[in-house]
Amino acid sequence: xxxxxxxLQPRILSAVSYIHIAPSKEIAVERINKMSRQxxxxxxxxxxxxxxxxxxxxxxxxxxxxxxHVSTMKExxxx
Numbered sequence: 072x073x074x075x076x077x078x079l080q081p082r083i084l085s086a087v088s089y090i091h092i093a094p095s096k097e098i099a100v101e102r103i104n105k106m107s108r109q110x111x112x113x114x115x116x117x118x119x120x121x122x123x124x125x126x127x128x129x130x131x132x133x134x135x136x137x138x139x140h141v142s143t144m145k146e147x148x149x150x
Contacts, residue, residue, distance in 0.1 A: 077113070077114070077117060078117040078120070078121065082110070082114065083110075083114060083117050083118055083121070084121075086106045086109075086110060086118045087118050087121045087122060089102055089106065090102045090103055090106065090118070090122060091122060103118075103119070106118060
């Protein structure tokens with residue numbers, strides 16, 4: 072039986088959801104503080120990483136290196 076990686080454990084995903092659905096930044100910060108008292112530092116690292124994952128993907132997609140890579144992959148693709 073294969074176990075999910077730590078960052079996909081229900082405990083982590085529940086914390087991510089709880090913080091993500093906060094109606095304001097202030098409440099999100101309160102929820103982050105609350106969860107940091109209930110989760111380990113390692114678990115909180117994963118929670119916060121997942122919360123910023125979309126922004127990270129946007130930054131990567133906007134980078135010149137990524138655009139170059141996509142262009143190179145498109146050139147290699149046989150239509």
